[in-house]
Every structure is written in structure tokens, then in C-alpha cells.
Amino acid sequence: MKSGSTPKSNVQASKLEKRNSSISSASTDDTQFTEMSNSEDEFQVVCGTLESMARRFLSLLDIPVTGESHQSTIVLLCRTMTMLQTCRYDNLDISSVLSMAAIHHNNLMNKMSKIRPAERMHIIIGQVYIAHCLVLDECCLLHHWHRHLFLGYCDIFSLNRAIERILKCMEYNLFVCPDIIAEGTRHIHNNPITNIISSPYITTQDI
Numbered sequence: 001m002k003s004g005s006t007p008k009s010n011v012q013a014s015k016l017e018k019r020n021s022s023i024s025s026a027s028t029d030d031t032q033f034t035e036m037s038n039s040e041d042e043f044q045v046v047c048g049t050l051e052s053m054a055r056r057f058l059s060l061l062d063i064p065v066t067g068e069s070h071q072s073t074i075v076l077l078c079r080t081m082t083m084l085q086t087c088r089y090d091n092l093d094i095s096s097v098l099s100m101a102a103i104h105h106n107n108l109m110n111k112m113s114k115i116r117p118a119e120r121m122h123i124i125i126g127q128v129y130i131a132h133c134l135v136l137d138e139c140c141l142l143h144h145w146h147r148h149l150f151l152g153y154c155d156i157f158s159l160n161r162a163i164e165r166i167l168k169c170m171e172y173n174l175f176v177c178p179d180i181i182a183e184g185t186r187h188i189h190n191n192p193i194t195n196i197i198s199s200p201y202i203t204t205q206d207i
Helices: 007-025 031-035 040-058 069-084 093-108 117-135 143-149 158-171 177-189
Strands: none
Touching: 007 143, 040 093, 040 143, 040 177, 069 093, 069 117, 093 117, 093 177, 117 143, 117 158, 143 158
């Protein structure tokens, strides 16, 4: 190594620290997010885009989310995407994450008995967390997800156990064909001509 050069691992650690520090001080409420936009019109466009992405994500689920929980799930998904945007992920990356999460959720629901709407809503977000750890090079730490998305629902220890239970119920098989992820990404991103670079074949052995 040349004198004065920075090891690659240190560079990656620095990037990850910056990404997580950006979310640690951010809030996902509308007031904070409005301040991040240049104008009210831009804020409305951003919110409309996220809501459309959330609705297209829900359309990929084999078992529809219905009733009052449908709108609540859309709101929670929009808060999730806002948090990820604050972490400097773009909408294409987020769409890829949601695509994998939708496939994982369909597989999980085939193995589970009937669950309460509020529980299912938070399971979906938990699977978005798992998917973002697999799809993206750098992930947002779990305690940030808890602070911004789960704080009123459970404590951090319960959230960690819930993630473990989801993985166990899925038998730790997180493999998804890249072509299927790409197809879902195009649907959620609403751009059929987008050149999607699919995620590699991933199993929990690679984590």
C-alpha cells in the first residue's frame, strides 16, 4: 500500500457512518420533509411519487391489504421510503428493495396463518428492512428503523426478535431470481424501459 493511501475498508466504513449519521438526526414527519424540499409544489410531487410507488408495491402482494389497514400501510411505506431517501438512496434502489420485499412477503404469507392487519403491516416493513440489507451495498442500522418506523409499536429488542422470527419462518432462504426482482422493480419504479442491474443470487450464507 502506498504511503498516505486509505484502506478500502476504512473508506466503506466512513461512507456507512455518513449515511447513518444523516438519518440519525432526521425526522420522517411531514414538517421535516417539507423543509428538505425546495417548495410546497415539489413536496406534493415527492409525496405523490412515493404514494404511487407504495400502491404499486401493494399490487404485487398475492394476498391484498384491505380495509383501513390499506391506507395505514401506504402511509407507513411512504415514511419508510422517506427515511431511505434521507439516507441518499434513490427511487430506483428503493424500488429494487421493495420488489424483493414483495416476493419475500408472498412466500412468508404462504407459511403463516391469519394475522392481525397491524401486525402484517409491520411485518411488511420488517421485510423491507431485510431486503434493503441484501439489495444495497450499505444499509441503515436497525435502531434507526425502530426510531422512525416502529417506536410506537414495539421496543428495539422485540423488533430484533421479530426479524429473527421472520427469517426463521422463511427457513433463511432469501434467494430471489434477479430477473423477477428486475421485473418487480420496473413495475414499482413505473419505468418499463429502465435498464435494471439485478441483484446477484443471494442466500443468508452470503451475509
